[in-house]
Amino acid sequence: MHNNGLIERYRKFLPVSESTSIITLHEGSTPLIPAYKLGAAIHKKLEIWLKYEGLNPTGSFKDRGMTMAITKAVEEGYKAVMCASTGNTSASAAAYAARAGLRCAVLIPEGKIALGKLSQAMIHGATVVQIKGNFDEALALVRQICEEHPIALVNSINPYRIEGQKTGAFEIIDDFDGIAPDFQAMPVGNAGNITAYWKGYREYREAGKAENRPRMLGFQAAGAAPIVLGHPIDSPQTFATAIRIGNPASWKTADLAREESGGVIGMVTDHQIRDAYRLLAATEGVFCEPASAASIAGVIKLAEAGYFEKMKPFKGNFLRLVCILTGHGLKDPDSAIAAAEKPVTVEPKEEAILEVLGLLETAMA
Ligand code: F0G
Numbered sequence: 001m002h003n004n005g006l007i008e009r010y011r012k013f014l015p016v017s018e019s020t021s022i023i024t025l026h027e028g029s030t031p032l033i034p035a036y037k038l039g040a041a042i043h044k045k046l047e048i049w050l051k052y053e054g055l056n057p058t059g060s061f062k063d064r065g066m067t068m069a070i071t072k073a074v075e076e077g078y079k080a081v082m083c084a085s086t087g088n089t090s091a092s093a094a095a096y097a098a099r100a101g102l103r104c105a106v107l108i109p110e111g112k113i114a115l116g117k118l119s120q121a122m123i124h125g126a127t128v129v130q131i132k133g134n135f136d137e138a139l140a141l142v143r144q145i146c147e148e149h150p151i152a153l154v155n156s157i158n159p160y161r162i163e164g165q166k167t168g169a170f171e172i173i174d175d176f177d178g179i180a181p182d183f184q185a186m187p188v189g190n191a192g193n194i195t196a197y198w199k200g201y202r203e204y205r206e207a208g209k210a211e212n213r214p215r216m217l218g219f220q221a222a223g224a225a226p227i228v229l230g231h232p233i234d235s236p237q238t239f240a241t242a243i244r245i246g247n248p249a250s251w252k253t254a255d256l257a258r259e260e261s262g263g264v265i266g267m268v269t270d271h272q273i274r275d276a277y278r279l280l281a282a283t284e285g286v287f288c289e290p291a292s293a294a295s296i297a298g299v300i301k302l303a304e305a306g307y308f309e310k311m312k313p314f315k316g317n318f319l320r321l322v323c324i325l326t327g328h329g330l331k332d333p334d335s336a337i338a339a340a341e342k343p344v345t346v347e348p349k350e351e352a353i354l355e356v357l358g359l360l361e362t363a364m365a
Pocket residue numbers: 060062084085086087088089090156187188189190191192193194242243289291292326327
């Protein structure tokens with residue numbers, strides 16, 4: 001089936017009409033990849049699946065929300081859009097605004113944006129403004145500017161963003177033939193995505209498209225964990241820059257998702273995130289950005305604490321768990337290079353290469 005984008009696929013569940021002109025880059029319908037080895041290594045009862053959102057057109061889940069937000073901005077007659085971002089939202093907004101012929105301005109924290117994301121916002125022609133401050137300060141400024149000027153705000157406090165992003169839950173249920181996973185694990189930053197997924201799971205269940213709903217497991221970085229700690233963080237810190245957020249806009253609805261689903265919002269250290277980031281790439285061949293690996297790190301932490309011991313699967317013998325891999329690893333090559341083994345440089349001679357490969361003795365035998 002040709003992928004015409006998620007608005008066409010889930011039109012019935014989205015606020016569009018026959019006359020809405022859809023702005024799409026044919027996002028969504030991303031693969032759900034089994035990670036049996038990883039699941040078994042983490043806990044004998046776990047069956048892990050990876051929702052690889054890095055395969056969206058701009059390399060992150062933001063495209064789901066942005067196709068809706070930009071479509072509605074055009075429909076409502078806006079000529080310009082603006083967002084604050086830790087990188088991915090700005091990349092997505094810039095791309096969809098370019099496609100729609102809208103002006104786009106993005107406000108980002110100086111020096112804290114992964115290289116790939118910055119390059120995207122720039123090449124798509126957005127006006128990129130760096131502030132000597134963090135994401136939370138950038139978002140406060142964008143809110144103010146969009147209130148005072150005819151500019152559409154396309155952060156996830158824009159309800160159309162949430163509408164688009166909820167389709168991730170629909171796809172997971174459709175892929176599992178009407179059965180939601182027992183758990184869904186995901187990173188939490190501004191908390192729009194956990195809000196959106198939970199909305200999607202609820203709506204699909206109410207529409208009779210799903211038999212059950214998952215427990216929602218959200219993970220923040222320990223240096224940027226306001227929801228876990230119960231208070232805003234003035235100066236959030238983590239190498240997972242995508243979730244370097246101290247005062248999430250959708251805090252309340254994230255708490256609600258946890259409560260209603262019987263789930264957990266926890267935190268993981270940068271060290272745990274880095275280990276999970278490497279483990280996933282090395283054992284399953286799936287490359288995500290650091291923030292995305294917080295989901296895997298969180299599941300490992302819960303497994304070690306015995307969380308899954310008493311849990312019962314909705315169906316079958318295994319606890320089915322979906323990890324949302326929110327962004328592609330290529331977004332942030334610097335983090336990958338820093339986390340992995342360095343390449344070796346040798347003379348262009350067979351012997352030198354065999355030595356590095358540990359094959360020298362075999363070759364001479
Ligand atoms: N993972 C990635 C790769 C992200 O870019 C983000 C958020 C999140 C997870 C967290 O999602 O904010 O909905 O809880 N990035 C935003 C941005 C803040 O500006 O790109 P959330």
